[in-house]
Structure formats: C-alpha cells, structure tokens
Amino acid sequence: MTKNENLHQLNNSSPFDGIRQFDEQGQEYWTARELMPLLGYSRWNEFKPVIERATFACKNTGNDVEMHFSGSTLKSQGRPGQDYKLSRYGGYLTAMNGDPRKPEIAAAQSYFVVKTREAETQTQLKAMTQIQLLAAIAQQLAEQEQHLLQQQQQQTEILHRLKAVEVEQDRVNTPCGHKYSVVGFANLQGLEISVKEAGTKGRKASALCRKQGIEIERIHDPRFGKVGLYPESVLIEVFSTGQN
Incomplete structure (x- = not known):
C-alpha cells in the first residue's frame, strides 16, 4: 500500500x-x-x-x-x-x-x-481559476447586499404609507374623542416605531380595550384594510410599559 x-x-x-x-x-x-x-x-x-x-x-x-x-x-x-x-x-x-x-x-x-x-x-x-472564484464570491455578496437593501426599502415604504394614513386618521377622528392608531400616537409623541413594534403595541392596546370593555373603533383603509383606533388613555398605558 x-x-x-x-x-x-x-x-x-x-x-x-x-x-x-x-x-x-x-x-x-x-x-x-x-x-x-x-x-x-x-x-x-x-x-x-x-x-x-x-x-x-x-x-x-x-x-x-x-x-x-x-x-x-x-x-x-x-x-x-x-x-x-x-x-x-x-x-x-x-x-x-x-x-x-x-x-x-x-x-x-x-x-x-x-x-x-x-x-x-x-x-x-x-x-475555476482564482479570479473566477473571487468573482463568484463577490457576485454572491453583491446579491446578498442587494436583497438587504430591497428589504430595507420595502420597510421604509410601508412606514411612509402608514404615516400618511395616520395623518388622515387623526384629522377625521380627533373631534370624536382623541382616538389614534398606534403609529399615529407615536407620531404625535415624536417617536419612531417599526412595523413590528406597531403590531405588538396594537395587540396590547386591543387586549386592554377588551379588558376595560372599550369598543375598538376601526376604519377602513384601501391600502391596509381595517385599522384600529384606540383611546389616548389606553395608548399612554401601552407606551409607558416599555418599547414592546
């Protein structure tokens, strides 16, 4: 051998x-x-x-x-x-x-x-030659970076659309007793909030409303469907409990 x-x-x-x-x-x-x-x-x-x-x-x-x-x-x-x-x-x-x-x-x-x-x-x-191998690695990294940029752009566009809706909601609902959606209330406080955080706080606000027997008012938006509106007092409690 x-x-x-x-x-x-x-x-x-x-x-x-x-x-x-x-x-x-x-x-x-x-x-x-x-x-x-x-x-x-x-x-x-x-x-x-x-x-x-x-x-x-x-x-x-x-x-x-x-x-x-x-x-x-x-x-x-x-x-x-x-x-x-x-x-x-x-x-x-x-x-x-x-x-x-x-x-x-x-x-x-x-x-x-x-x-x-x-x-x-x-x-x-x-x-593959060494140059081809390096080129293939560079191409893979470029594709990954492009994918991340696309995800960031999509999230930014969603936030911008949500903020645009909040302006309309606040104008319509403020005379009815200062009810806001989660993102609208965050804007009012000068806070930046992600889509994920908004969803989490919205679920907490809904739970508090049900616990207190408060009816959750909802309006229809053609881009997002039904959007919940919560009393200011409920949103203050939700935001005071922390980021999530």
Whole structure:
C-alpha cells in the first residue's frame, strides 16, 4: 500500500471508505467482492445479477461500461474467480440495483450519492481559476447586499404609507374623542416605531380595550384594510410599559 493510500485509510470513517482503493493514477475504486458483504450479500451467485443490472444501466445511460466496471480476476482457494473494479459511479449503480429491502443497500445508496456530490463540487471548484472564484464570491455578496437593501426599502415604504394614513386618521377622528392608531400616537409623541413594534403595541392596546370593555373603533383603509383606533388613555398605558 502506498503512502497516499495509508493517508486515505487514516481518514476513513465509513466501511465503504475502508474498502476503497486507489490505482497507480490515484483514481479511487472498489472491488465487487469486497463491496458484496457491505450490500448485504453473502454469495457471489446472488450478487452477480446485481452487477449485471448495474452494467446494463451504465450502458443504457451512454457511459463506458469498462471504465466503471473493469473486469479482473482473483484467486479463491487456488482457483481464479470473477471480480470487478468499480468506479464511484459503478458503485453507485450497483447500490441502486440491489435489493431495496436490505438496509445495507440504503446505506450504500446514501454513501455513493454523498461521495458523488462531493466530487462534483470539488471538480467545479478546481475548474475555476482564482479570479473566477473571487468573482463568484463577490457576485454572491453583491446579491446578498442587494436583497438587504430591497428589504430595507420595502420597510421604509410601508412606514411612509402608514404615516400618511395616520395623518388622515387623526384629522377625521380627533373631534370624536382623541382616538389614534398606534403609529399615529407615536407620531404625535415624536417617536419612531417599526412595523413590528406597531403590531405588538396594537395587540396590547386591543387586549386592554377588551379588558376595560372599550369598543375598538376601526376604519377602513384601501391600502391596509381595517385599522384600529384606540383611546389616548389606553395608548399612554401601552407606551409607558416599555418599547414592546
């Protein structure tokens, strides 16, 4: 076993990693005979049809069967026996064509799917130059910043529309006994309030009104639907209890 193979073995954490080997070019492979018991098969005659189905699937997908299912032989009790060197894709197809009732098959399918995804990601990164990689990171950061700006703009627009509605509400309702919505009262006090805070205080004001038997007056706004109006005394109590 080469030094590189020893390093790979030291990092193994899966039984499938434990039987993984590397050829002279550093390409990983699994032998069918060693993979067989990990897939829940004890006899080659039972496992061979799985390999045959996998090679058939490989051919039907337009892939080179010999590349992914390289034929080889091994000595078994002094006699040569059939075996295959499976690539990662070959191992994946073999797992996919095994008996789905075997729990070992599910574990193998999960293993080869994860390994294939990891290899694809590494290949994509290796194919990118350093400049391309930095450009991709910069593009991702720019998109995130743009998304945050859009969220801030949307929140600002909502607050501006709410404040515009409050001016109309105060003008209409002040003669009826100084009733205000939460944002209108905050404006009257010279306080800045977020949409989230306004919602929280509105729920508290509604609860106080119900507790005191005060009917909550509501007016319809075409942009926001029903907007609650609360007595000044209730709003003073709500705002005096803290920010939330």
